[in-house]
Amino acid sequence: MKLAICHLYPDLLDLYGDRGNILTLAARCRWRGIEPVIQKASLGEDLDFMGMDILFIGGGSDREQGLLVQDLMRRENELRKAIENGLVVLSICGGYQMLGKYYQMTNGERIDGLGILDVWTIAGAKRLIGNVVVELDEKKSSGNSNKFRTMVGFENHSGKTYLGEGISPLGKVLFGHGNNGEDSGEGVRYLNVFGTYLHGPLLPKNPHLADLLLELAIQRRGVDTRLMELDDCLEDLAHKAMVKRLLKQA
Numbered sequence: 425m426k427l428a429i430c431h432l433y434p435d436l437l438d439l440y441g442d443r444g445n446i447l448t449l450a451a452r453c454r455w456r457g458i459e460p461v462i463q464k465a466s467l468g469e470d471l472d473f474m475g476m477d478i479l480f481i482g483g484g485s486d487r488e489q490g491l492l493v494q495d496l497m498r499r500e501n502e503l504r505k506a507i508e509n510g511l512v513v514l515s516i517c518g519g520y521q522m523l524g525k526y527y528q529m530t531n532g533e534r535i536d537g538l539g540i541l542d543v544w545t546i547a548g549a550k551r552l553i554g555n556v557v558v559e560l561d562e563k564k565s566s567g568n569s570n571k572f573r574t575m576v577g578f579e580n581h582s583g584k585t586y587l588g589e590g591i592s593p594l595g596k597v598l599f600g601h602g603n604n605g606e607d608s609g610e611g612v613r614y615l616n617v618f619g620t621y622l623h624g625p626l627l628p629k630n631p632h633l634a635d636l637l638l639e640l641a642i643q644r645r646g647v648d649t650r651l652m653e654l655d656d657c658l659e660d661l662a663h664k665a666m667v668k669r670l671l672k673q674a
C-alpha cells in the first residue's frame with residue numbers, strides 16, 4: 425500500500441523544524457510496510473488535492489504568510505473539495521491560521537485566509553510562547569492507539585485564534601496558552617482537518633496523533649485495517665515525563 429503525503433510550502437512554512445512531522449509520518453508508514461510517497465509543493469506548483477492522502481502545512485512568520493497568501497487563495501476550491509471529501513490535513517500555527525477566515529497582524533494589516541475553518545486570528549500585544557500540555561477531546565482524537573489523552577509541544581505565536589459557533593477546540597489547555605490564552609482551548613478539528621499551535625515537531629512527541637492521521641487516511645481509502653503497534657517506549661517515556669514535569673509547574 426502507498427500513502428501520498430504532501431508538504432505544502434516547505435520553503436516558506438517550516439518554522440522550528442515542523443518538517444519533522446513529515447519525517448515521522450513517513451517513518452511510521454515504512455515501519456509498517458506502507459510506502460510513503462512524499463510530495464513537496466510551493467508557490468505556483470500544481471497540486472492534486474483529491475489525489476493525496478495527507479496534507480501538511482507548517483508554521484511561518486508573518487512575512488512568509490504574506491508571501492504565500494495569493495498562491496494559497498488560488499487553491500481554495502480544490503482544497504475545500506478535498507477536505508469535504510475527507511482529506512486528512514495537519515496544519516501548524518501559521519498554516520492553521522491560514523485555513524481560517526483571516527489573520528490580523530500586529531500592524532493591523534489583515535492576511536486573508538481560506539475560511540475553511542470557522543476561526544479567525546488577531547495578533548495580541550505579547551507573543552504566546554512556551555511549552556504546552558493539552559487534554560485531548562475524546563471524540564476528536566480517538567483512534568486505535570488511544571494510549572494518551574494528552575498532546576504536548578511548544579508554542580510561539582502572536583496570533584490569538586478565536587473559534588466560531590460551529591467548531592470546538594481539539595483539546596483543553598492544562599499548561600501553556602493555546603489558541604488565544606483566554607478560553608483554555610487549543611487547536612481545532614473539522615472533518616479530518618487538524619489545526620494546532622503546537623510545534624515540537626508535534627508528531628514525534630505525540631506518536632498517537634501521527635497514527636491517528638495515518639488511520640484516518642487509510643480509512644478514507646476504504647481499507648479496513650488496524651495499524652500494527654510500534655515500539656514507542658522512548659517516545660512514550662518522553663511524553664509522560666513532559667506532562668508530569670509541566671503539570672507540576674501548573
Ligand SMILES: NC(=O)CC[C@H](N)C(=O)O
Nearest residue numbers: 483484486517518582583
Ligand atoms: N509559529 C508560527 O507559525 C507563527 C504564526 C504567526 N506568524 C504568528 O506569529 O502568530
